[in-house]
Amino acid sequence: MADLPVTSALPALRDAIAARGMAVLQAPPGAGKTTLVPLDLLASGLVAGRILLLEPRRLAARAAAERMAETLGEKVGQTVGYRIRGEARVSAATRIEVVTEGILTRMIQSDPGLEGTGLVIFDEFHERSLHADLGLALCLEVRGALRPDLLLLVMSATLDAAPVAALMGAAPMVTSEGRAYPVETRWLPRPPDASLRLEAVTAAAIRAALGETEGGILVFLPGEGEIRRTINLLGDLPGCTIRPLFGAMDFTAQRAALAPAVDRKIVLATAIAETSLTLPDIRVVIDAGHARRARFDPASGMSRLVTERVTKAEAEQRRGRAGRVAAGICYRLWSRGEEGGLAPFPPAEIEVADLAPLALDLAEWGSADLPFLTAPREGPLAEARALLTGLGALDDAGRITPHGKALARLPLHPRLGHMLTLAGPKAAPLAALLAERDPLRAAPPDLALRLKAVDRPGPEAHMPTIQRIRDEARRLAAGMAKSGYPDFSPAQMAALAYPDRIGLRRKGDAPRWVLSGGKGAVIAPGTPLATARLIVATDLDGDPREATIRQAAALTEAEVREVFADRITWVEVCEWSRREARVLARRQERFGALVLDDRPWPDAPPDRIARAELDGLRLLGLPWTPAARRLRARAALARSDDWPEVSDAALLASADGWLLAHLAGRRSAADLAALDLTEPLKALLGWDRLAILDRLVPASFTTPLGRAVPIDYDGDAPAIEVRLQEMFGVTTHPLIGAARQPLRITLLSPARAPVQVTTDLPRFWATSYADVRKDMRGAYPRHPWPEDPTVAEPTLKAKPRGT
Structure with missing residues (x-):
């Protein structure tokens, strides 16, 4: 084996580790790094203590240990041993211990100082497994805080070594070119x-x-x-x-x-x-x-x-x-x-995997601020922490609980570990089944059929999967106390693992359920579970709105109450019903999003009813009467920085403060439609602003004859319509609002037909009026059409007939 390609890189690797205590080795597959590097570093005398060699898979760990032991002429378990899930071959003489990556996390959590370990080698790091990323981050933290003498080596075949070296504090990079045939x-x-x-x-x-x-x-x-x-x-x-x-x-x-x-x-x-x-x-x-x-x-x-x-x-x-x-x-x-x-x-596993196990490990470590090569995404990490809190593994502050510490030591997803911890060894077959692929892929989605197949498999069962489930169930049960657990049914056990997937059948004939986590689920009609009132869904398809159930078990209400008695509560609900378009006040017994019992709440407080009515108003929109709309438009024109905003969005956002009191006694959409917003808006503006409003943006324009003409504020500019003769003598155009916007005036003929629209009355008198006068004198000879309207008296009268 001495002629393997990595041999030429070993001196440089030894020098790098001796000088810096860390290194990154790039060597292609077949270079011999997995076998030769640990043996060479052991023989070099650089390592005080044992060497941990991390492998991504159990087969690779066993094979690497066997090859190194064979090279030394020994049996596995002497100088070289291995430790994988469910099996260990090590002894007091073991100096190189090959472990799968998850084993390292548990070792560090149990002994943060890694007592007796001198070197940790991460093999095949380019695979970027979640355990490898976490293990490296933990080792870097341990080295920085507790063990500056701990040696670290990352080995990879295809990974870009520069980012890893930078993460390790500019660790030296050593490259073996390898030897490959064309x-x-x-x-x-x-x-x-x-x-x-x-x-x-x-x-x-x-x-x-x-x-x-x-x-x-x-x-x-x-x-x-x-x-x-x-x-x-x-x-x-x-x-x-x-x-x-x-x-x-x-x-x-x-x-x-x-x-x-x-x-x-x-x-x-x-x-x-x-x-x-x-x-x-x-x-x-x-x-x-x-x-x-x-x-x-x-x-x-x-x-x-x-x-x-x-x-x-x-x-x-x-x-x-x-x-x-x-x-x-x-x-x-x-x-x-x-x-x-x-x-x-391929993406790093930390970018696409379930982060619940990682969140549990970080909580047990006491910090999420670790030097990750790729940081976990905040959204999925927050969802994982929410799940762990629901399982009782984390408290409300995000700290790990004693129950969470127990889950962290189980070789299971926290969901399944929670189930096993509370239900005992009787739950081991179900835990192993749910962690494995489906052994009855073409069978109906009844979980009971799978459990039966594990016990008594039929010809349709996939026997290699069944055997793996059985072996894992035996391992899980072996490490647990044999008694002292509640006598839960398989469905209750599944509910422990999936408290957010307990479904209550919706009204109607279709087999549809609302799940305790708030989502919907449906099953194909005619399947054995289609008539169940309560189920627990252990597998769903990916539809985010209403998922199809791929695997579930039927539950009774008594079973739900037995398991989740401390999470079933009475809630007083006063809310707007979209379907009925009115306020509903109910007392409900709830488990998550499930309503187990529902009764009227006849004495609901008026303020709760008003707030529910306000929710309905936010859905239906504000009921604008013409008067209220005109007042709102005037307020918008007069608004300055210290005035309330009066757009629909702003008014609805602040409705708790200005409108809630006016909703007393209202309970339906019809009641809301009859609401006049004029007085609530006036109260919102206050008397001082209303006075400014009347001065700057009046509700009406007073003509020279003293007649009040309502101003229309619905268009893009405030506007009035007025007889042309009534504006004689007006030489200054009326202005509106804080911005002094010209009033748009539609001048009417004596028959009230539009003659001219202007926002500059003096200019109209000086220019277009002469043409209008020429046309109007012939059409309306009994009405005055003076040559100079700016000095004429305003009038609405015509000359008597015959004059």
Whole structure:
């Protein structure tokens, strides 16, 4: 192994760690970093204490420990050991301990000083798992506050090392160029037929590669289902040994996939084979172009695996597997033209995952102000904290509770840990079931059917999944006290995990429910749960308005009351009903958004009724009468900085102060429609402003004859209509408002037909009046049409007939 490519970088790496205590190593897959670097640093004498090597997967952790132990000529558990979930092979002599990433978080939470640990190595950091990001952030905090002697090393195959080095305080970067043989890339000539399943396209590619190439074949598929279906399509291939490889397999089967084969070996693997693992004799890679990643699924309230297109970085990583031992060939099951549409890199898990476990870890640590390479987003983090508060894991101030500390120590999502802690080992099968993929994918959405299948599986059950559920249930139950728990039903247990997903059937024949968290849910008619009054939904689709139920259990009201007695309360509700267009006053027994009992509240206080009526007014809008609208328009014209704003939005926003008292006795939309806003508006303005209003923006214009003409304020300018003869002698145009806006005057003929519209009366007298006079004298000879209207007497009278 001494001739592995990383060997040449080891002296520089030792020097960097000796000088700075931290370093970032970039080395491509196959360079030997996982095996050689820990052994070299152990032998160098630089590390006082044990070395922790973090691996993203259990298979990689076991395999790395076995290879290093084999190199030393020892058994695993001596100098080199490993610790993964549910299994540990270490001893007092162990100096290099390979652990999965979540183990490190628990070690630091239990012992913030990492007593006895001299070096922490983060392998395959480019995968950017949530545990790796948190682990590095915690280690940097520990090193800065408690352990300045703690050595840190980040190793990556494809990650841009500069940001990581900067996060680590300008840590030295060491690069191993690696050694790879040339790899020829072959794309599909065109996109595959959309009617063909991925497995069929992949099986055809494997058969073609067998005839065109030599050496072992590594096939990348997104998951176990696709792997098994492809193997079935291949059948028996003479001279070939076909091996599956995925994370849920038992280690014996995984080891068989890694071992050399007598015949030509074909390994069908998930992304588990992209890095960390050594597969001998592989010279051909077939990349189906998809990956399965963890994504937070609001439908289930936890992270789920989703299938997505591979990214360019992942495709290149997979391609490199064909050039480890000799020149190779990579078949990409997409066309060359599709390559440009691939994303450059997969997102960091912290950007897309459920943050409830992270929020719990941060609360236990006592601070969220950690040096993350990518900071968690505030919105999802706030939602996660709200969930934890609802589960009793955090108090109202966001501090972790004793119950939260108990949840943090369980290898489960906080929802499921909460259920297991309160219901005991009897809940272990359900916790394991809800944490796994559905073992009855085509069955009706009744959770009871799944639990029955775990106990007594039928032919429709997926046995590998059933076995994983059983194994995990045994592990979970083994660490718990055997008695002292309530005798909850499975539905009650599920409700503990999903207190926000308890559904109460809506009125009507359709199988629709309102959930305790406030959302809606629906199920296909005719399914076994369609008639249930109360359910708990453990899996929903992603519809944000009314989700379809994919998995649920029926509940009785007595079961809900038994579990959530302390959260069921009587509430006095006085609110505006959109449907009935009136105020409804009720006393309601509620659990979250569910109304378990509903009674009239006949003696609701008048102020509560008025506030509910005000909510209705905000929905319906202000009922403007002509008088109130005119007053509002006048106030807008007169407004200065110290005047209240009188737009609809502003008036509704401040209605608590000026309108609430005027709503007494009103309870319906009809009552609101009859409301006259004139007096409330006057009260809002006050007497001093009303006096200014009458002076600056009067309700009417007084003509020279003393007649009051109402001013119309509804248009874009205040306006009046007046007989032309009534304005004789007016030589100054009337102005309105604080801005002294000209009044728009429509001058009328004696028959009250518009003659002229003006905002400058003196100019009209001096210019257009002469033409108007010429026309009007003939049409109305008995009315005065003086040559100089500015000195004429105003009048509304005509000459007597015959004069």
